[in-house]
Amino acid sequence: MRRRSVLAAVVIVGIIIFALGTGMTYASEKKSKLLRYAAMSSPKGTRSTSVKWWASEIEKRTEGAITFKFFWSKALLKPKAALEGIGMGTANIGAGWGIYHPGKTPLWTVGDVPFSHADAYVGLQVFRELFKTYDPLINELKKYNVKLLAPFVTDMTQIGTNKKSRPIIVPDDSKGLKIRFAGGMWAKFWKACGAVPVKMTYGEVYEGLMRGTVDGAQGYVWTLEAYKLEDVIKNFTLINAGEISSYGIVINLDDWNAFSPKLQKIITEVSDEFVEHYAESLQVNNKRIKQASIDKGVKFFELNEQQKMAWFKTAEPFMTRWVDEKEAKGLPGKKTQDLFLKLVDKYQKQIDTKGYPWK
Numbered sequence: 001m002r003r004r005s006v007l008a009a010v011v012i013v014g015i016i017i018f019a020l021g022t023g024m025t026y027a028s029e030k031k032s033k034l035l036r037y038a039a040m041s042s043p044k045g046t047r048s049t050s051v052k053w054w055a056s057e058i059e060k061r062t063e064g065a066i067t068f069k070f071f072w073s074k075a076l077l078k079p080k081a082a083l084e085g086i087g088m089g090t091a092n093i094g095a096g097w098g099i100y101h102p103g104k105t106p107l108w109t110v111g112d113v114p115f116s117h118a119d120a121y122v123g124l125q126v127f128r129e130l131f132k133t134y135d136p137l138i139n140e141l142k143k144y145n146v147k148l149l150a151p152f153v154t155d156m157t158q159i160g161t162n163k164k165s166r167p168i169i170v171p172d173d174s175k176g177l178k179i180r181f182a183g184g185m186w187a188k189f190w191k192a193c194g195a196v197p198v199k200m201t202y203g204e205v206y207e208g209l210m211r212g213t214v215d216g217a218q219g220y221v222w223t224l225e226a227y228k229l230e231d232v233i234k235n236f237t238l239i240n241a242g243e244i245s246s247y248g249i250v251i252n253l254d255d256w257n258a259f260s261p262k263l264q265k266i267i268t269e270v271s272d273e274f275v276e277h278y279a280e281s282l283q284v285n286n287k288r289i290k291q292a293s294i295d296k297g298v299k300f301f302e303l304n305e306q307q308k309m310a311w312f313k314t315a316e317p318f319m320t321r322w323v324d325e326k327e328a329k330g331l332p333g334k335k336t337q338d339l340f341l342k343l344v345d346k347y348q349k350q351i352d353t354k355g356y357p358w359k
Contacts (some may be wrong), residue, residue: 021031027289035255037070038077038086038094045226046285047152048072050278051249054150062263068093083250087145092255098246099173099183105140106326110340111153111245112184113322115315117344118240120155121279121356126343127151127245128275134339136332147256150271151248154220155184155282156242160207160233160298161216167301168216168233170310180205180217185318190218192314206232221286228252230293237301239311249274279359 036057041048055068071077072095077085080100086089098108110116117123127324130137131148141148159168161177168174175194181187187197198214202223209232217229220243224230249271256264290300303311320335326333 020220032067033255034067034069035092036076036284037068038075038082038091038096039070039072040074040079040082040095040097041072043070043072046222047146047278050274050281053277054249054274057273058267061266065263066259066267078079078171083144083146085156086250086252089252089254091252093149093249093251095152095247096141096148096250102184102246104144104333105246106329107140107336108246109184110322110336111162111243113315113318114157114185114189114242115312116242116319116340117348118242119348119351120153120243120282121333121351122273122344123153123243123345124151124275125347126340127153127248128272129343131248131301132334136336141250145253146250147253149249149251149267150244152278154182154244155222155286156220156243157218158234158236158238159216159218160209160224160229160243162212162214162232163216163234164212167236167299167302168237168239169303171314172310177215178213180208180214180219182218182241182261184244185322188314189235190310192317202227209233210280213352221289222252222282223292224298225289227238230296230298231296233293235299235301236293237303239291239303241311241315249344252336267346276357279357283356285336296350 008159029188037051039048039051043052052070055070071091077094078092078093078302079097081331082091082094083096083101083104086094086096098105102109110125111127117126127148130153131151138147159174159179161167165177166173168177171193174190177195178198179190179195181190181197187199190197198208200208200214200221205214205219205223206227206229207269209229217233219240224236238260259267259353294300321339323333326336
């Protein structure tokens with residue numbers, strides 16, 4: 001009888017401990033964690049709208065256990081300081097950039113080489129997979145105490161010229177023209193085309209094109225609207241010259257590790273969905289912006305196969321150069337680029353055979 005009483009007491013105590021533990025876990029998840037998000041762009045535009053969707057989905061699915069406060073337009077961190085700032089806790093989360101410090105995150109720039117891929121959705125899918133499976137890239141960010149949750153891309157690089165200049169259809173058309181470039185290898189690429197690369201921020205491009213400081217500018221369809229370039233650009237050629245891919249949403253590793261597996265799972269699921277949401281938004285907005293630009297007098301040009309090959313031939317040495325530069329520093333440049341191109345081929349074939357998932 002006494003043994004039964006002792007056993008019953010042990011069972012009751014066990015149930016109480018289990019209930020308390022479950023309650024504490026539940027309570028800890030219910031307690032809201034505010035994440036300060038360092039955004040480099042303004043609240044407007046395709047990327048910012050997609051990021052706000054991402055944040056609202058996490059808030060909704062975690063039932064308020066995670067909330068966000070946005071600091072837009074570099075108010076909390078500048079792009080060059082973002083990676084270290086988030087890693088040190090100045091912000092909990094935000095846009096981390098590789099293009100601004102390629103010496104610190106050299107492998108992350110594998111997708112920034114001119115003409116390395118030709119579709120924004122492909123670029124997003126490739127980097128989503130790389131940052132889930134490829135340790136050299138994961139560890140490159142881990143050194144700064146951050147983890148990539150979702151990649152960003154700029155969308156495909158195009159080339160526009162002002163009202164006094166000829167359209168650039170093939171590389172030779174750019175000879176002697178002053179071209180605003182995007183950073184990375186692009187200055188050397190335009191030199192290889194015979195152009196004169198000019199460094200300026202995108203906020204200076206409108207005036208540069210208007211005054212003739214530059215004859216043309218490397219950019220994206222969305223920049224026609226965002227920077228009102230449809231007023232000063234006459235010719236816009238869709239060369240689909242790759243994109244800047246070395247940036248994305250990164251989170252402080254200490255904050256990430258403090259979350260329960262349940263919360264981590266929700267964040268990961270929403271971040272995966274973000275890739276599709278962002279890519280679809282880019283396509284939808286580009287279609288609208290292109291038509292609006294045509295209505296304002298911008299002439300669009302698309303390439304035939306022969307013209308595409310002229311660009312690829314000019315760009316080919318830069319793929320080799322990227323590998324050689326990394327290998328010279330003792331980094332797995334060839335392995336990284338080979339894997340990148342393998343994944344580009346994988347996701348491009350999916351689009352070619354099945355189409356985009358939202359269509």
